[in-house]
Amino acid sequence: MSELKVGLAGIGKLGAALVKQWDMKKRAIGAYHSNSERARQFTEAYAYAYPLSKQELLRLDVLLLALPANNVARFLEEILEEAEGPVHTIFINMATSLFTPQLTHKFPDVRIAGVKFMGHSQDLWERGAGLFITEAALPRQLKEMFREIGEIKVDKEEVLQEVNKLASYYAVKAAFEIESALEEKGLPSEYKERALASLAPEMIRSYSQGKVGHFGQQVIQELKEDLKGKQHS
Numbered sequence: 001m002s003e004l005k006v007g008l009a010g011i012g013k014l015g016a017a018l019v020k021q022w023d024m025k026k027r028a029i030g031a032y033h034s035n036s037e038r039a040r041q042f043t044e045a046y047a048y049a050y051p052l053s054k055q056e057l058l059r060l061d062v063l064l065l066a067l068p069a070n071n072v073a074r075f076l077e078e079i080l081e082e083a084e085g086p087v088h089t090i091f092i093n094m095a096t097s098l099f100t101p102q103l104t105h106k107f108p109d110v111r112i113a114g115v116k117f118m119g120h121s122q123d124l125w126e127r128g129a130g131l132f133i134t135e136a137a138l139p140r141q142l143k144e145m146f147r148e149i150g151e152i153k154v155d156k157e158e159v160l161q162e163v164n165k166l167a168s169y170y171a172v173k174a175a176f177e178i179e180s181a182l183e184e185k186g187l188p189s190e191y192k193e194r195a196l197a198s199l200a201p202e203m204i205r206s207y208s209q210g211k212v213g214h215f216g217q218q219v220i221q222e223l224k225e226d227l228k229g230k231q232h233s
Helices: 013-024 036-044 054-059 069-080 100-106 121-127 140-148 157-184 189-209 214-232
Strands: 006-009 029-032 049-051 062-065 090-093 111-118 130-134 150-154
Touching: 006 013, 006 054, 013 029, 013 036, 013 121, 013 140, 029 036, 029 054, 036 049, 054 069, 062 069, 069 100, 090 100, 100 111, 111 157, 130 157, 140 150, 157 189, 189 214
Parallel strands: 006 029, 006 062, 029 049, 062 090, 090 111, 130 150
Antiparallel strands: 111 130
16 A cells, blocks of 8 residues: 655644654655745755645545644635646544534535644654544554554544643633742742742643652642542541
């Protein structure tokens, strides 16, 4: 079986993270940007990436749409206007806040599937090991591509959005509380920046991986005792 011809529209944070991780796996992928010079400069940084022209997009087997949610439909309209016959390209909606049924309703004559990344693009860029959510039956080779850089799980897109909202809400809430606590103590602003940019994120990462050190374990024990006290009061 010949290898899928896969392209990417959108070379922002998520697009760049995907290309970087696939490049490390020696996986060829084309990248498109409306400014061809930007596409050329972007792909020059990778051994296995190459620029795509607008005319080449509908010759692909799969086109990943790593675009802002409000740009996806307009982009599809622009490229489908140039189709001279049936379109066989599979379009992959990766926009977190754009539910794929909205696109399939608007573009009923083309195949559109959703694959959403759960997490932060910076984490995917630095570490790989992404978690991708889909409701669709994807081509085997495409599933293998995503498994090269992480795990792909079948679930509803609404679940991913709910998890992202909850994580974002409590992360920002924690950031506000850290800022407030340090300001109340009159500590320098650079300490606040370090706490938010390094200490808190790495503590959460260590906790999620079960690798909290001695100091962190003491903090966990204090929190558990506080919770017990509140439950009994």
